[in-house]
Amino acid sequence: MNETRIVPCLPRLRLVIQTAIVSATMLMIAIPAFAGLGENVSSVQADQAHMQGSLRSTQSESYTLHEITAASGAVVREYVSAATGKVFAVAWQGAWPPDMRQVLASYFAQYQQAAQTQSNVRAGRRPLLINQPGLVVESGGHMRSFMGRAYIPDMLPEGVKAEVIR
């Protein structure tokens, strides 16, 4: 793994806030937006700005890991395939869950349907495991400590095992 850059983003965002009346919409985005699962990498830097955090990217042979650390300490990791340029996996960890609609992008509806089918089983807290041919989502934790990951099995680069996604 070869670390390529560390880009602190906070000063730039402070400048924006100090010099302009940022729109109310912008101010309400405390939960970051990401390059969603299955989408192109091009929006990673915009995601970084949304999270008001720092970006660290590390490159390996078959994928690049973009790790965004938010001001809150929450961490989101986006795994981008070198072959396709698309996000094949996302992992998260923080005091609260991320915006899953952003994380899963077009996969959110599938995720929600699978989760609500499962939640009929019983009330109460337990981990969520969705293991479908086209989508794997695993999340767990408790108040002030949530974590999880999502990936598309078919999009895993050759030789990359799911265990590396954390």
Add this chain to the structure above:
Amino acid sequence: MNGARDKVRKLIGGNRMTMITIQNGITTAAVCGALLFAGACGGGSSSTQTQPPPPTGANIATLTVNPGPAGNYANGAFTSVTVCTPGTSTCQTIDGVLVDTGSSGLRLLSSVLTVPLSQQNYTNGNPVAECLPFVIGYTWGPVQTADVEIASEKASSVPVQVINQSAYPLPSTSLCANNPGGPADTVQNLGANGIIGVGSFAQDCGGACALPPSSGQNPNLYYECPAAGCTAIAESLTQQVANPVSLFSADNNGVIIELPAVTGPEASLTGSLVFGIGTESNNGLNGATVYPVDDNGNFITTFNNVQSSQSFLDSGSNAFYFTDAAIPVCGDDTAFYCPNSTLNLSATNSGFNGTPTGTVDFSVANADDLPNDAVLGQLAGPNTISGFDWGLPFFYGRNVYTAIQGKSTPGGTGPYWAY
């Protein structure tokens, strides 16, 4: 053969009416009577005959493991909570409230509340509401204050969440709006009449929610809600939904959950929710080992030589949830493990900083072979990404202490777990 899913779902519809006991304007003496009645009612006297009598005291509430008010809970521990309109004797005792050491704060379904509580308002006079996400499902509704009584413990003007999906439109940007599980806004969905979070923290959110909504550090759980729609706000620590224990005038540094051991599935189990640690003659540590907990409410569990620093004790989780790729999950319900025969396993718990350490032995039965009972001490399931989740089965046969962050106890300052 009953599937794991059937095991739970078949319980729905059975014996649900016995669990909701709601009384208005009762005196403290009557509350104690109501608690005892609720415990006996929900406890199922036939299965408790062999257990020693639970300890008694003004700081002890009865804890009952049974199917709960929805009739669908396996390994859920319930108690009764009395809430009063602040400053009045207009009170209501609500039983079937899930006791949860994995969260902080009292949340009650508006559909079971019959006494008015006091709405908390933002500085501009608009009502305050909260979105509280769980891993699966969420609670949404107004923040109101109540005088809270449990056993003989009292706290005044406690901010609580009243779960009411229709009170205000759910903001589309909130964490609740994109939670996969949907609202836990009915007895059936919640599996309880409410949740009492008696976990490691004095408030549910903490300092992050007191920061400006625009800071990028505030998860935006709290909202002010004019008719035009809700907007995220900074909510001070004293305004946040609070762990009621932390606001008791005495015995306010934590709780003990005391449940008897079980040898096999049982219909119900009766134990105690004890308030305070080392504050009375009946709540000393008695040699329990103190495991320090980090500021996120986790410690370390090592299982199969894998160390997980995001592990936790949680009476609100209903099984052992952990990773062991060698154990097959059930074919009909992948939330549980179905080993060919019951497994006797062992793990090591450590304080978040590595010390002390202690071994925990536990067993995992085939979930499909377990009956439709509420007490299943060998129920377990997979948890592949987060740490070891020691749910209610861990609490059977132990006295488990949860000390609140920043509170002094004879075992040191919280947060910690001890057992």
